[in-house]
Amino acid sequence: MSDSISSNMINNLLIVNLDENLDDDYFLNLEEIILNQLRNKFVIGVVLDYSKVQILDYDLANKMLNLVEMIKLMGFESVITGLKPEVVMTLISLGLDNLEITTKLNLDLGINYIQNLQQPSLSTEDDVNLDEGNDIE
Amino acid sequence: MKKSSNIEFEGLESNIEVRKELNDFISKYQITVEDSTRIQKVITPLILGSIKMMIEDFYIWLKPMPEFGQFFGANTELLERVKNKQEEYWIDLLNNPINEEFYKSRVNLAQAHARIDLPLDSYFASLAFFMNWVLDKCSDEVTATGKKISVAKKEDMINAMHSFNKIMQIDQAIVVDNYVSMTNAKLNELINRQAYTIAQLATPIAILAQDVLLVSIIGMIDSNRAQEIMETTLNKIVETTSRVTIIDIAGVDIVDTAIANHIIKMIQAIQLMGCSCILSGVSPTIAQTIVQLGIDLRGITTKSVLKDAVEAAYVITEMNKSSK
Incomplete structure (x- = not known):
């Protein structure tokens, strides 16, 4: 296990702060750590915080998507938080636009999102598709 | 002389x-x-x-x-x-x-x-x-x-x-x-x-309410300007931690495939930031063009009048508040 990967469990929520410098090895480590924790501990969801990440290339972006897919396959919800404008613009210019991921502006909102998923009384709709969101009022 | x-x-x-x-x-x-x-x-x-x-x-x-x-x-x-x-x-x-x-x-x-x-x-x-x-x-x-x-x-x-x-x-x-x-x-x-x-006029971004941004696009959009608007908008979202962004295209006269693409990319970028996006100012002509060109805007909330867009933004922010 690499020391550079920082993951914390808070209220059964796995929160991962991604490192500034990402590479293939890092992601390999990351996948292993996250997936093992999901199996071994009682986890309600994963928050992947990208706020430190400055640059994302095509390979790393795909790895990011794969990780989300793996977490989903194991039956857990995940949310990506804190994508920087530069990173977002790279993703868009790479043509990675129809992304099947949930993103939130910052860690706080990401944690809220996952926690609210656990409460059936609240909407599980993505914020964007609001047409059925009237039941909240 | x-x-x-x-x-x-x-x-x-x-x-x-x-x-x-x-x-x-x-x-x-x-x-x-x-x-x-x-x-x-x-x-x-x-x-x-x-x-x-x-x-x-x-x-x-x-x-x-x-x-x-x-x-x-x-x-x-x-x-x-x-x-x-x-x-x-x-x-x-x-x-x-x-x-x-x-x-x-x-x-x-x-x-x-x-x-x-x-x-x-x-x-x-x-x-x-x-x-x-x-x-x-x-x-x-x-x-x-x-x-x-x-x-x-x-x-x-x-x-x-x-x-x-x-x-x-x-x-x-x-x-x-x-x-x-x-x-x-x-x-x-x-x-x-x-x-x-012109540079000053290019992208007025207004903070409409807490958590709500309004981006008005006026005139022609080329790829340079689209990039510029996207950059300023995304940075503004981070700066203000806004939850909803309304893009108002009432000031855009003509929408062709290229311009529609720029707008779609902008919306996708805003959504990737974790911010909801509402497209406002869709005129009858623009609606016709979008359908005729076969541009897929499903999954994006679109409104024709700014008033409706603001109301939709209000619903989203209220929902966010109650879910906190």
């Missing part, structure tokens, strides 16, 4: 600079000291006494022209001042070789003309008038009947006329050069000012 300058000399830092620029012109136009001596030997005695008459003739010629009324009008004081300047210029020109004073007076003239937007053709016409006046006088002198003129004197006169022509050419070159650079400077200033205004 020829010398209408009452403005302080400006634009040249020092006499060294003046000397250098003047030398450039002199070497380009191959003006020699001989030119001046020739003029002084033959033309100066002929013209010097009738400079005042020449200038009066000039104004008789100029008076019916529209330029006279436009630039002098009833301002007799200005007219007198210009006449004096012209007299000074001719006295200096006929008595001295080309010097810094000559150059400065030409630069001054060009700057004054540029400042009052006097067209170059007016300057050319006036210059031609003076030139013809002098040359007529010279040729009259040698061709006048009843006079016995030696071949040597005729030759002197022809040489002097040639030299005079050269001086007029350099005069013209200096004035046009300075006039053009001054006019260009004026134009550049205007262009810069307008570019600044």
Whole structure:
């Protein structure tokens, strides 16, 4: 296990702060750590915080998507938080636009999102598709 | 008209600079000291006494022209001042070789003309008038009947006329050069000012309410502008931690595939940031175009009126609050 990967469990929520410098090895480590924790501990969801990440290339972006897919396959919800404008613009210019991921502006909102998923009384709709969101009022 | 300058000399830092620029012109136009001596030997005695008459003739010629009324009008004081300047210029020109004073007076003239937007053709016409006046006088002198003129004197006169022509050419070159650079400077200033205004108008981003941003897109969108708008918008979202962004395209006249693509990319980027996005200002024409072009905007909340978009944004923020 690499020391550079920082993951914390808070209220059964796995929160991962991604490192500034990402590479293939890092992601390999990351996948292993996250997936093992999901199996071994009682986890309600994963928050992947990208706020430190400055640059994302095509390979790393795909790895990011794969990780989300793996977490989903194991039956857990995940949310990506804190994508920087530069990173977002790279993703868009790479043509990675129809992304099947949930993103939130910052860690706080990401944690809220996952926690609210656990409460059936609240909407599980993505914020964007609001047409059925009237039941909240 | 020829010398209408009452403005302080400006634009040249020092006499060294003046000397250098003047030398450039002199070497380009191959003006020699001989030119001046020739003029002084033959033309100066002929013209010097009738400079005042020449200038009066000039104004008789100029008076019916529209330029006279436009630039002098009833301002007799200005007219007198210009006449004096012209007299000074001719006295200096006929008595001295080309010097810094000559150059400065030409630069001054060009700057004054540029400042009052006097067209170059007016300057050319006036210059031609003076030139013809002098040359007529010279040729009259040698061709006048009843006079016995030696071949040597005729030759002197022809040489002097040639030299005079050269001086007029350099005069013209200096004035046009300075006039053009001054006019260009004026134009550049205007262009810069307008570019600044356009840049300011490009992307107004308003904070509509807590957590709600409004981005109004006006006019044409090309890929550069789309990139710029995207960048400023995303940074603003981070800065204000907004949860909803309304993109208002009411100010966009035409939507084609390229523009629609830019807008879609913008929306996707905003959503990737974790911010909801509402497209507002979809006019009937835009709606028709979007469907006809087969552009897929499903999954994006679109509204036609800003009011509805604001209401939709309100619903989202309320939902976020209650889910906290």
